[in-house]
Amino acid sequence: MADHAVPQEIIRALEILGLTLPVTSDALDRAKRVQLYNWNPARCANLTNNPKAYMQSYKTAEEMTKLIEASHALLSAVLVPDDESER
16 A cells, blocks of 8 residues: 555545545535536436435435535545645
């Protein structure tokens, strides 16, 4: 294993947002917006007319939204330099 190995949490967060290293704050914010649009609960759930499938899709999208927000927060805290976030 390399001395500068990336922790699993960061790798998972990058996968959720569809990013690769290195990450800029602009790329991070854009990836968050794109994923939140793709996983909008109302948008995902409206792809079906079946009430059971609707609720299942809605809950899945809600969970993904939480994961996207958590991934963005983690990557913002860990990967984006402090001087860049003050702009």
